[in-house]
Amino acid sequence: MINPELHKQPVALDREKHRNLKVRTELSNLQAAAGLNAFFVTAAEFADACKEYPILFLGAGKDEQGQEQVAPVAVFGVTQGENLFLKADGRWDAFYIPAVLRAYPFTMARIEEDRYAVCFDGAWSGMSETEGKPLFDDKGEPTPLLNEVRQFVEQLEVEIERTRLAGQRLMALKLLAPKRFEATLPNGEPMSVDGFFAVDEERLNALTDAEILELHRNGLMGLLQAHQISMGNMRRLLDRRLAAQAAVAANA
Template structure:
């Protein structure tokens, strides 16, 4: 999945053209997310992510039938361009980092209906032809590093498609509704987050038993509960905002 904000210059990896390419281990690849106040999550990540981030759903265009698509995101900040988890020293202040960020500068992109290729962000300072760990062996085969990367981004891509279908199902059941979060900082400054979708408790409770059973059997009910649990982290984001404002410099 190519994220236009993250992958500034995505290029399909080619064993001949990029034979000399290396990955620099001394570069903080997560610095690319410095201005991200939210980032895409796959459904498989909800269990880990809900412990640290609010998980919200954002509109993601329409499908071929004109139905609204949604994308779940982990929220990193309360304002545009604000990442409260990436610290000044480059440290990510959370135990869990979204999978696509962990894979950076690599990702996977679809080039045909049934064909995908590994890509890298040519704009990343983490890729080099002179420094770092080689991506290819002398014989042109992928190095152990590249093999591990390929497996990881392929697994993520499978989960991306699964997540898309899950979002579609939740929208079909009308379970995601526009919501707004309002709060105040200790100095009285108002904080408002809107433009997102979240699970609607009333609609969920009113679902027919057959639909509830289907959600439970497919693991979607557990995902909804993780999403609902995660909303308590909005208050923690306020604490992070206050702590950053009170930090000298």
């Protein structure tokens, strides 16, 4: 999955063109997320991500059949371009980092109808032909590093598709609805976040026995529960923002 906000110059990895390409693994690959206030997470990540971030669902257009799509995101900040988890030295201030970010600068992308390729972000400074760990050996064969990368992004692509189908089913069951988060900061300043979907508690409580059984069997009930748990992190996110503002003021 190529995310334009993250992968600025996506390039399909080519055995011949990039035979000498290396990766400077000593550099932080997370700096690319400096301007991201939210980022996609797969359904498989909810159990870990819900302990650190609010998980919201954003509208993602409609599919070929006209069904409304949603994409779950972990929220890093409450204003545009605000990432409260990335430190100035490139460290991430949380135990869990979303998988797509961990894979960066690599990703998987469809280049033909039924053909996918490993891609990398040509804009990342950690790609080099003179320094770092090689992606191909002297014979042009993938190194263990590249094999590991390929395996990771291939599995990630599978999880992305599963997540798309999960969101589609939640929307079909009308379990997600537009929501708004409101809070008042200690200085009296109002804070609101909208434009997202979250679980519809009334609809959830009105599920039939058959629907509840279905959600338990396909894992979607656990997904909704993790999402509900994560919403408690909105308050913690505001506290993190206030702490960051206080630190800036103290150093001014």
